[in-house]
Amino acid sequence: MAKKASKAQPPNSLAEGFANLLADTYATYLTTQGAHWNVEGPNFPELHQLFQTQYEELTLAIDGIAEHLRTMGFYAPASFATFAQRARVQPPEDALSAEGYLETLQSAHEAIVTRIQEVLPHAEDDAFVELNDFLVERQDAHKKAAWMLRATLGKKSKSL
Template identity: 40%
Template sequence: MQVNIGINEEQRKAISEGLAVLLADTYTLYLKTHNYHWNVTGPMFQSLHTLFEQQYQELAVAVDDIAERIRALGEFAPGSYKEFAKLTTIKEADGIPKAEDMIRDLVKGHEAIAKTCRNIVPECDKASDEVTLDILTQRMTVHEKTAWMLRSLVA
């Protein structure tokens, strides 16, 4: 059946393309955070191990929400490493960084996702897509707050 939600096909496609980048960024940051959770060492081990677990669990929920919004707009969500690697703006980490470098790297990832969200807002505004705007606002809130809290650990 045709999607008839008051947003034309061209706008739905453009918004979905932006959301696909957001999905790839979110999944990439999820993997990176999970990796750091497993591999962090040093005097901050216990607190960072716990913190990173909370963060990757939150990102796992976000991945599902973003993918489901793409589907609600009538498009297919990317769902493979290959697709995510092409779309993401977040760089993979080489090796296992030291704990403070993990923190700095995660700050960059959260800030990158906040920027990705902002890049989608104009298309959503044009289409009066308040549902996607709400998702983007929620994601920016989480990522900006998380980046601030992580930055505070290495100030």
Template identity: 40%
Template structure:
């Protein structure tokens, strides 16, 4: 494979993207779970908001996995691999609506940190497609975290 990025750099980038994929999948699953289980006075707005968020997140999973493949490496795709690679812990039980929002803020921010951590490696390798992917993901995660945080302000 000769796309102008060394194998060692492609491997480092694929490893970073694999961590991003793991966090993105955990975030997707958490958001979908909360969509199904939210209750209370904010039900309608949170139910709809969570659906928009998990749908966006679901579509992002393919983009991240396909970039890993384009770099010449297998994409992780099992819960076991995601648990090993990710930084987001599963939530036990069904939290109250405000706690769901707090947990999603933390998960959005964690996913943004995972993406941001990869930027120096991607920049050094001159990998513009991955940089575009990371920039897009950061924009979405930071904006979503802000919108969720706004729900918690009094």
């Protein structure tokens, strides 16, 4: 199938996908920072640090997603109301157990992987190769974060 000319404009569906990804990433950032603040238990130092490492990674991602939206010619949503409307990830109202935070965050990262897989088909045109690469990088980062949370929970992996 012939690809469109490289001057193709990003479709609204791609920008919508980025806006939804921004909302889910922001919600996961807030959940992760809440975990960093409120986690308790014998593994506090390790978990406090793990959550910090993960929310710092998300901070950079949030800025990247928003600035890609601006590059595409769209405004980046920047209010809690809009994020709550768009996000599938919902930060918990109350403090969770250490295990609860790990489980909740693993699910959040997996939900973002799903979200990215839904957005990627809208970025297949050659004109959007940088957006496509960015989405694939974000997908890898969320898979890695989910793995670290799974491993911290002691969940077993598959044997070859």
